[in-house]
Amino acid sequence: xxNTTLMIKSATDSWFQQISRTDKLIDSLTDEQLESxxxxxxxxxVYLLGHLTTVHDRMLPLLNFGNQLYPQLENIFLTHPDKAIxxxxxxxxxxxxxxxxxxxxxxxINALQPEExxxxxxxxxxxxxxxxxxxxxxxxxxxxxxxxxxxxxQIVFLKK
Amino acid sequence: xxNTTLMIKSATDSWFQQISRTDKLIDSLTDEQLESxxxxxxxxxVYLLGHLTTVHDRMLPLLNFGNQLYPQLENIFLTHPDKAIxxxxxxxxxxxxxxxxxxxxxxxINALQPEExxxxxxxxxxxxxxxxxxxxxxxxxxxxxxxxxxxxxQIVFLKK
Numbered sequence: 296x297x298n299t300t301l302m303i304k305s306a307t308d309s310w311f312q313q314i315s316r317t318d319k320l321i322d323s324l325t326d327e328q329l330e331s332x333x334x335x336x337x338x339x340x341v342y343l344l345g346h347l348t349t350v351h352d353r354m355l356p357l358l359n360f361g362n363q364l365y366p367q368l369e370n371i372f373l374t375h376p377d378k379a380i381x382x383x384x385x386x387x388x389x390x391x392x393x394x395x396x397x398x399x400x401x402x403x404i405n406a407l408q409p410e411e412x413x414x415x416x417x418x419x420x421x422x423x424x425x426x427x428x429x430x431x432x433x434x435x436x437x438x439x440x441x442x443x444x445x446x447x448x449q450i451v452f453l454k455k
Numbered sequence: 456x457x458n459t460t461l462m463i464k465s466a467t468d469s470w471f472q473q474i475s476r477t478d479k480l481i482d483s484l485t486d487e488q489l490e491s492x493x494x495x496x497x498x499x500x501v502y503l504l505g506h507l508t509t510v511h512d513r514m515l516p517l518l519n520f521g522n523q524l525y526p527q528l529e530n531i532f533l534t535h536p537d538k539a540i541x542x543x544x545x546x547x548x549x550x551x552x553x554x555x556x557x558x559x560x561x562x563x564i565n566a567l568q569p570e571e572x573x574x575x576x577x578x579x580x581x582x583x584x585x586x587x588x589x590x591x592x593x594x595x596x597x598x599x600x601x602x603x604x605x606x607x608x609q610i611v612f613l614k615k
Contacts, residue, residue, distance in 0.1 A: 296588060298570065299458050299462070301588060301589060302459070302462045302463070302466075305589055305594050305597055309597040313601060333494075334494035334495070334497075334612055335494070335495070431465070434469075437466065437597075437600075438469065441473060444601040444602075444605045445604045445608035446608055448605035448606055448607070452497065
């Protein structure tokens with residue numbers, strides 16, 4: 296296995312491990328638990344689930360994998376804080392969106408050649424990328440892996 | 456910049472970013488805030504600070520960087536849960552240990568050649584490493600980066 300292949304495998308394994316932990320946690324929680332605040336006055340579990348779903352959905356265009364699947368989630372779960380928008384999707388639907396988005400990402404992640412992780416992401420211009428070659432897909436993946444770990448550490452409070 | 460150098464830079468940048476965020480958060484909290492529970496009935500901030508410190512301290516031998524600096528923290532902050540051991544270090548001392556451990560790690564991380572991240576970590580035998588080359592230093596670094604992000608997501612609750 297080449298160095299590049301080995302390094303990318305570590306990074307993608309780390310991503311899939313966090314997704315799998317988050318899946319297990321969310322599956323173990325009832326809708327009622329998810330709809331509660333993670334701590335008094337803090338975000339509800341369902342908000343964090345929607346937030347992670349829309350952040351992962353946005354990775355599809357950012358990594359040049361394709362279009363967002365659920366652009367309507369962005370306004371509710373990213374632009375606005377929890378409880379700012381009353382009319383949010385059913386918890387059962389959010390669970391489906393979460394799985395669908397991560398499955399779409401997984402199929403692209405698994406199909407990418409190791410070197411392609413060093414290609415630029417879509418939010419940087421060709422010109423800037425020449426000067427800042429670290430603004431690549433791998434960087435997005437590592438950043439979003441930390442992001443899901445951060446919120447996983449919060450959603451876990453809903454577990455009795 | 457070679458592919459290997461670029462990939463390792465992404466991974467170490469990601470580590471230093473999480474450390475820097477955690478530093479800023481901890482520095483912004485008073486001792487009294489750190490000594491409170493992050494949520495009712497959950498770990499105290501000071502326990503999580505000690506826990507992160509001892510986990511990072513253990514990275515020194517794990518990454519073949521040298522000996523642990525504060526082995527006495529392990530029993531309090533890793534083997535036992537919060538409040539199991541009454542006599543814990545002063546919060547002001549824990550802040551110092553946290554900084555000292557991360558500075559020791561940083562000097563080794565910055566001195567390592569990119570390829571050396573693919574060397575085995577100390578908890579895997581030469582024999583197993585031949586079959587499982589992903590059990591390398593990079594893997595430890597990515598794993599511990601997620602670990603600090605996970606607890607950062609919890610400590611942030613102490614912020615008013």
